[in-house]
Amino acid sequence: MLSITFVDQKPRYASDVANQVAQSFIDQRLDQTSETSDLARQFIQEQVLQVKQKLQKSEEELVTYAKDAGITVTGDDKSLIGSNIEALNTALATAIQDRLDAGRVVDQIDKGRGSSLSPVLESDGLQKLSEKLADLKSQYQQKLSILKPGFPEMQQLQSQIKELTRLYNNGVLTITDSLRLKYQEAQNKEADLKSKLAEMEKQQVVFNDKNIKYTILKREVDSNRSQYDSLITKLNEVGVSSELKTQSAAIVDFATLPVSPYSPRLIINLAIALALFMALTASIIYIIELLNxxxxxxxxxxxxxxxxxxxxxxxxxxxxxxxxxxxxxxxxxxxxxxxxxxxxxxxxxxxxxxxxxxxxxxxxxxxxxxxxxxxxxxxxxxxxxxxxxxxxxxxxxxxxxxxxxxxxxxxxxxxxxxxxxxxxxxxxxxxxxxxxxxxxxxxxxxxxxxxxxxxxxxxxxxxxxxxxxxxxxxxxxxxxxxxxxxxxxxxxxxxxxxxxxxxxxxxxxxxxxxxxxxxxxxxxxxxxxxxxxxxxxxxxxxxxxxxxxAGTPKIEGKVDDGAGQPxxxxxxxxxxxxxxxxxxxxxxxxxxxxxx
CATH class of the missing domain: 3.40.50.300 (P-loop containing nucleotide triphosphate hydrolases)
Known part of the structure; x- marks a missing residue:
C-alpha cells in the first residue's frame, strides 16, 4: 500500500497532482513490464538458436557413431540384439516347457500305459475300434456258454477279435510314435534355441562395449532436446505476456478535494516551537551548570x-x-x-x-x-x-x-x-x-x-x-x-x-x-x-x-530616592x-x- 501526499495552496491542483502521480506510476510500471518482456523474448530467441545448433550437432554425432559401430536401435530405445535375446529367452522357455510335457508322455509310453494317454483316448477311430472290439468280446462270451470255441462261428468271432485288436494296437502305436517324435523335436528345438541364445549373448557383450559412447552421446542429445523444449515453452509464454498488458498496481482511493487548509497549524507549530525552546533552554542551562x-x-x-x-x-x-x-x-x-x-x-x-x-x-x-x-x-x-x-x-x-x-x-x-x-x-x-x-x-x-x-x-x-x-x-x-x-x-x-x-x-x-x-x-x-x-x-x-x-533611611547621594517615578x-x-x-x-x- 502506497500513500501519495501532495501539498499545495490550491486544493484542486493538489488533488489532480496526487491522482496523476498515481496514474503515471501505473503507466510507468506497464511500460517497464512490456520493455522487460521484449528484452526477455529477444534473449530467449538467441538462446533457442544456440541450443538448436547444439542439438543438431549432437544428433548428427549420435547417428554417425551408431552407423559406424553398427548399432541398431528399435523404436523403444532398445538395441536389436537386446530385442532378439529377449525373444530367444521367451522361445527357449516355451521350448523347455514343451519338451518337459512331451517327456512326461513318453515316460508313460515306456511304462506301457500308452493306451491310457489322452491322445489315444480322444482318437475317434480308436474309440470306435475299442467299442466294436468290446461288442465282439461280449458276443463271444455270450455264445461261449452255448457253443464251443472250435465252432466255426466262434472261430470267426475270434478272428474278428484278433483283427480288431491288431488294428487297435497299431493305432495306439502310431499315436505313441508321433508323441515320441514330438518329444524328439522339442529336444532339438531346445538345443537350437540355447545355441542361438549363447551366440546372441556374445554379440551383446560386444554391443555393450560400443554402447557406452553411444549412451554418452544419446544423453547429450536428450539434454539438448530437453533444454530446447524448455526454451521454446518460455518463448511462447513471454510472447503471450508481452501482448497482454496486465496492471501490477491499482488505485484504491482517488485523492479527494480538500475542504480545509492542511497547514500551517498555528497551535501545533507554537506548541512544537515552545517545546523545542524549552528543551534547548534546559540543555543550555544544563551544559552551563555542567561546565561550571x-x-x-x-x-x-x-x-x-x-x-x-x-x-x-x-x-x-x-x-x-x-x-x-x-x-x-x-x-x-x-x-x-x-x-x-x-x-x-x-x-x-x-x-x-x-x-x-x-x-x-x-x-x-x-x-x-x-x-x-x-x-x-x-x-x-x-x-x-x-x-x-x-x-x-x-x-x-x-x-x-x-x-x-x-x-x-x-x-x-x-x-x-x-x-x-x-x-x-x-x-x-x-x-x-x-x-x-x-x-x-x-x-x-x-x-x-x-x-x-x-x-x-x-x-x-x-x-x-x-x-x-x-x-x-x-x-x-x-x-x-x-x-x-x-x-x-x-x-x-x-x-x-x-x-x-x-x-x-x-x-x-x-x-x-x-x-x-x-x-x-x-x-x-x-x-x-x-x-x-x-x-x-x-x-x-x-x-x-x-x-x-514606611521605608529605610538612605545614604544621601548614593541611592535614588525614587522621585519622579510612577x-x-x-x-x-x-x-x-x-x-x-x-x-x-x-x-x-x-x-x-x-x-x-
Missing part, C-alpha cells in the same frame, strides 16, 4: 576544601553596595554580623587576636569583608586595628576615604620620622576603629612582609589592640598572603560564588597550610540568595528582612520584584562568564 567549575553553594566549599563555612555574604549590586554596608538593617549587614558571631566561636578563647583576611583571586570581597568586620567588632566595644597588607594594590584607604601617603611600607622601610609614627595609625569616623594604610607602594613587597620587623609590628600591635585585622593580597600567584598568614593567629578565606575555580581555591588553601597558616574557616561572598534551589534555605538573608514601616514603581512589592529579576539575570550572566 566554580563554587555555587556553601556545601561545595565544605565538601571540596574541608573548611567550616563561617558566613554567607549575599550578592549585592555594585550600585547598592555602599548603601547596604551603611544600612545596619540590610541583609548584607546582617550577614556580616553572622560572620562576626561565627568568628567569636571559632576558637577556644573566642575570636583570634589577629585575623588575616585573604582570598584566592582578586575582586572576591576580602577588603570589604575586612572593612565591615572591623566595624562590627568595634561595635561590641573592642579596639580594632585594620592593616592594609596589600602592598601591591591597596584598597582599604578608599573604603575609609583616607589618603595613602604614608603607611605600613614606610614603617617597614624606616622612611618615616619618629615624631610621625603616631600619625600613621589613623582614627576613623567609626568608633574604636583604627586604620594602618599600606603607604607608598614598594618594589619588593614580599621582602618587606617577610622581614622580622613585620612580625615585631604585628606582635606589638596585638598587645595594644583587642583585634588586629590584616587585609592581605590574593593567594594565587603571590607569596604575600602565605607570609602574612604565619604572623596571624587565624586566617579567614573569602570565596566568591561563581567566580573562583575549585582548582584555584584548592591550590590557594594548599599554599596557606604549607606556610603554616591556621585557616579557621571560609566566608562565601556574592551568593545569590534568590536562586530557586537555595531560596528557602537562605531566605533569612532577604534584602527586605529588616524593612519595617506610583507603582515606589511600592515595596514592585521594588522587590525588580531586585529579584535583576539578581536572577546577573546570576545567570555571572555563571555564563565563569563557565570554562
Amino acid at each position: 567549575n566554580t563554587f555555587t553553594n556553601p556545601e561545595q566549599v565544605e565538601r571540596e576544601l574541608g573548611l567550616a563555612m563561617l558566613g554567607i555574604l549575599p550578592l549585592v549590586d555594585d550600585r547598592e553596595l555602599t548603601a547596604s554596608i551603611a544600612d545596619q538593617k540590610s541583609g548584607l549587614s546582617e550577614a556580616y554580623r553572622s560572620l562576626r558571631t561565627s568568628l567569636q566561636f571559632s576558637g577556644a578563647e573566642g575570636a583570634p587576636r589577629s585575623l588575616l583576611v585573604t582570598s584566592s583571586e582578586p575582586s572576591e570581597g576580602k577588603s570589604t569583608t575586612s572593612f565591615k568586620l572591623g566595624q562590627d567588632f568595634a561595635a561590641l566595644g573592642a579596639k580594632v586595628l585594620l592593616i592594609d597588607g596589600d602592598l601591591r594594590k591597596p584598597n582599604l584607604h578608599r573604603l575609609f576615604g583616607l589618603d595613602n601617603a604614608i603607611g605600613l611600607s614606610n614603617l617597614l622601610t624606616n622612611t618615616v620620622r619618629k615624631e610621625d609614627v603616631a600619625g600613621i595609625f589613623r582614627t576613623t569616623k567609626y568608633p574604636n576603629v583604627t586604620v594602618l594604610t599600606s603607604g607608598t607602594i614598594p618594589p619588593n613587597p614580599a621582602d618587606l612582609l617577610s622581614s622580622p620587623k613585620m612580625a615585631l609590628i604585628v606582635t606589638n600591635l596585638g598587645k595594644r589592640f583587642d583585634l588586629v585585622i590584616v587585609d592581605a593580597p590574593p593567594i594565587v600567584g603571590l607569596s604575600d598572603a602565605p607570609i602574612l598568614s604565619r604572623l596571624a593567629e587565624g586566617t579567614l578565606v573569602v570565596i566568591s560564588t561563581n567566580q573562583v575555580t575549585r582548582k584555584a581555591a584548592k591550590t590557594a588553601l594548599k599554599r596557606l597550610r604549607a606556610a603554616g597558616a591556621n585557616v579557621i574557616g571560609a566566608a562565601m561572598s556574592k551568593f545569590a540568595v534568590n536562586k530557586f534551589d537555595y531560596n528557602y534555605a537562605y531566605k533569612y538573608m532577604n534584602y527586605q528582612y529588616y524593612e519595617h514601616g 506610583a507603582h514603581a515606589k511600592s515595596p512589592a514592585f521594588k522587590r520584584l525588580v531586585r529579584r529579576l535583576r539578581s536572577g539575570v546577573d546570576g545567570f550572566v555571572d555563571r555564563a562568564k565563569s563557565a570554562p
